[in-house]
Structures are given as structure tokens and as C-alpha cells.
Amino acid sequence: MKNRLEHLAIIMDGNGRWAQERGYNRTKGHEVGAEVVRDITQYCAKEPDIKSLTLYAFSTENWKRPKMEVNYLMKLLERYITKERDTYMAHGIKFETIGDISIFSSKLQKTLKETRELTKHNNNLTQILALNYGSRDEIVRAVKKVVSSGKEVDEESISKALDTPYSDIDLMIRTSGEQRLSNFLLWQLSYAELYFTPTLWPDFTTEELEQIIDDYKNRNRKFGGI
Ligand code: FPP
DSSP: OOOOOOEEEEEOOOHHHHHHHTTOOHHHHHHHHHHHHHHHHHHHHHOTTOOEEEEEEEETTGGGSOHHHHHHHHHHHHHHHHHHHHHHHHTTEEEEEESOGGGSOHHHHHHHHHHHHHHTTOOSEEEEEEEEEOHHHHHHHHHHHHHHHTOOOSHHHHHHHSSOOSOOOSEEEEOTTOOOOTTSSTTTTTTOEEEEOOSOGGGOOHHHHHHHHHHHHTSOOOTTOO
16 A cells, blocks of 8 residues: 655755756745745645645754745745735645744744635645744753643654644655754654655755655555554
């Protein structure tokens, strides 16, 4: 039997290198990367099995980048989400975020909140953007929540207290050839299949995604069994 793919997660890496290789400013890579986000999201919305798509859009470490690049990414996010609202509605996509967004400008927070509210009844696909997200931070906050509620600390209570009480990840893809998790969904990736492709994110296509999904579907998932 082929594996079912319900929850796909992607570390979208390589925007900067893509731009630099072409003599552009790094921000050009992010701009083209946002278009790829659109294509991949629409593809996933059309696949009946895929219910969630979690994308690493901004990590807690990304604040270390030059201020100009951080500002550009914030503006791009704001622009992308505002522009995507029609697409979210047309394709039945629910928009969600994980991570601590309280640090973002009130304008961006408002856009995120309004988009979440607008799309909350859509049910083809949930697109979850990880924003100012770090997995260790998420786990620590979840354990604190469980302890302060007086519940027993166990796998179920922690899973439910995470920012992502959606489902475990089935497949995680990282682009650009780097082979590490970079503090992304450490708890939820426990039994995920991992796929690392050398393709830089702005060059990533739905055709390559299809090939990767095909590879995943034929893998032997054991979940610790034999
Ligand atoms: C990694 O490339 C990418 C990011 C840190 C940001 C991801 C952002 C996008 C894909 C575009 C905007 C997103 C949305 C949702 C609109 P990098 O800059 O680390 O590349 P490098 O490793 O080659 O320097």
C-alpha cells in the first residue's frame, strides 16, 4: 500500500544563493521565492490527500540578517498575504501561522489576524506559515502550559499544547542542499520522512514536488515497527 500524504512541511532555503548566482540583490530571491510559495500552495490545495502545508517563512534566527533584508521580508509577507486572500478563498485554503508573531508590527499582525479570520471555514488545505518560529521555544512554551494547567505531562498533553496541534508531519522537504532541521518542528517531525533536494527554492517546481511525493509514497514507513 502506498503511503498517504496528509501533512507536508517545507524548509524553503536558497533564495539568497539563487539571487547572488545571478548577480541580483538577495531580496530578488525572496521575491521569486514568494511566487513559488503561491504555486506550491495551489498545487497542494488541488491534491485531495494533502490537508496541511507548513512552510518555514521566518525563523527566530532570521532576525540576525541585515536590517534591510529583514524589513524587506516583512514587507513581502504583508504584500503576499494581502494579495493571496482571493486565492485562499477561491481554492478553499485556510491560512494559519505558528510562532510568536507578537513581535511583528501591528500592521502585519492585523493582516495575519484578518486573513486567519477570513479563511477559517475553508477546508481544502491549511497553509501554515511558520513566522518567528523556533521549535525548542515552542516545546518549552507547551510544557509550561501543561504544567500550569495541572495536567499530567505526557506525549498527548504536550502535543495538544504545541502551536501546531494539527497533525504529525508525514514528509519534510528542504531545498538548497542543506541537510539539517534548523530548529523546525522537532517534535512533529519524529516519524516524518525527510527529503533533501539541491534545488534552490526559487527554482523549485510543482513537477519536482510531484516526483518527491511519488518517492515518498513508495517508501517503507515503519514507525518503529518491522
Ligand atoms: C531561505 O533562503 C529563505 C528564507 C529565510 C525566507 C523564506 C521566504 C520566502 C520563501 C519568501 C517569502 C515567503 C512568503 C511566505 C511570502 P536564504 O535567504 O536563507 O537563502 P541562502 O541560504 O541561499 O542565503
